[in-house]
Amino acid sequence: MRKFWCLFFMFWPMLAIAVCVVAPTNGWWFPSVAPWELGQQIDDLFNLLLIITTVVFIGTQVALGYVLWKGTTVKTGGAWFSHGSHNLEVIWTILPAIILLFISLYQMDVLARIRVMSQFPEQARDAPVAEVSARQFEWRIRYPAPGKKLMPQPQPTDLYTVNDLHVPVGKPVMIRLRSEDVQHSFGLPELRLMQDAVPGLVIPVWFQSNTTGKYDIVCKELCGWGHYKMQGELTVELQEEYDAYLQALQAKMNDDGFSAEANNAVAQSNED
Numbered sequence: 001m002r003k004f005w006c007l008f009f010m011f012w013p014m015l016a017i018a019v020c021v022v023a024p025t026n027g028w029w030f031p032s033v034a035p036w037e038l039g040q041q042i043d044d045l046f047n048l049l050l051i052i053t054t055v056v057f058i059g060t061q062v063a064l065g066y067v068l069w070k071g072t073t074v075k076t077g078g079a080w081f082s083h084g085s086h087n088l089e090v091i092w093t094i095l096p097a098i099i100l101l102f103i104s105l106y107q108m109d110v111l112a113r114i115r116v117m118s119q120f121p122e123q124a125r126d127a128p129v130a131e132v133s134a135r136q137f138e139w140r141i142r143y144p145a146p147g148k149k150l151m152p153q154p155q156p157t158d159l160y161t162v163n164d165l166h167v168p169v170g171k172p173v174m175i176r177l178r179s180e181d182v183q184h185s186f187g188l189p190e191l192r193l194m195q196d197a198v199p200g201l202v203i204p205v206w207f208q209s210n211t212t213g214k215y216d217i218v219c220k221e222l223c224g225w226g227h228y229k230m231q232g233e234l235t236v237e238l239q240e241e242y243d244a245y246l247q248a249l250q251a252k253m254n255d256d257g258f259s260a261e262a263n264n265a266v267a268q269s270n271e272d
C-alpha cells in the first residue's frame with residue numbers, strides 16, 4: 001500500500017511535466033508569435049523563468065519521490081525527527097536570493113523599455129494616438145481629429161468610440177491610459193502587453209505591431225460583475241486605412257441624422 005501512495009503522489013508532478021512538454025507543440029501555449037520585438041523579448045523572459053522554475057520543480061519532486069520511496073522500505077521504527085540544519089537553511093535562503101537578484105537585474109532592460117517614458121520611441125512619445133479610458137465595463141476611446149494632436153484635455157473636435165482601438169501598422173504608438181472608476185488592467189495578450197489603469201492617474205503605454213490584423217483588448221484586473229465582458233478590439237491597419245477610419249469616424253460624429261439624399265428630397269418637396 002505504501003508503494004501505491006508513493007507512486008500516486010509521484011504521478012501528478014510527472015503528469016504536470018508531461019503536459020508542459022506537449023503543450024507548445026499542440027498550440028496550448030502563447031496565442032501566437034508576438035508581432036513586435038519587445039513582445040518576443042518578454043516571451044524570452046517568460047521562458048527563462050520557466051526554465052528556472054522547471055529545474056527547481058523537478059529537483060524538489062525527485063527529492064520528495066526519493067524520500068517517499070525510501071519510506072516504503074522501512075520495516076521497523078518510527079519516523080526520524082530533525083530540529084533543522086543551520087547550514088541547510090543558510091543555503092536555501094542565499095540560493096533563492098541570488099536567483100531572484102539575477103532575475104531582477106536581467107529583466108531590467110526590457111522593463112525599462114516598456115515602462116520608462118524617457119526610453120519610449122520618440123515618435124510614439126510625441127504624438128499619442130488616443131486616450132483609452134477604462135470604466136465598468138468598457139474601453140472608451142478618444143482620438144484627436146484628423147491632422148490634430150491629442151490634447152490632455154478633451155477638445156470639441158475630438159472623436160469618440162467604444163471598445164474599438166485602431167492604430168497604424170509598423171509604427172510605435174502610444175496611448176494615454178486612464179480609469180474613470182475602479183482599477184482595471186489594459187491587456188493585449190497577443191502583444192504580451194499589460195498595464196494597470198489606475199483611477200486618478202494617466203499612464204502612458206506604448207506598443208507596436210508589425211503585422212496587420214485584429215487583436216483582443218481584455219481587462220486583466222477583476223473590476224466588478226461585468227469584468228468578463230470588458231473586451232475591446234485592437235485593429236492594426238495600413239496608414240491609409242487608419243487615416244480613412246478616422247475620417248469616417250469624424251463624418252459619422254458630424255452626421256446630424258440627415259443624409260445628403262434626405263436633405264435633397266426635403267428640398268425637392270419644398271419646391272413642389
Ligand SMILES: [Cu+2]
Pocket residue numbers: 134137183184185219220221222223227230
Ligand atoms: Cu475592468
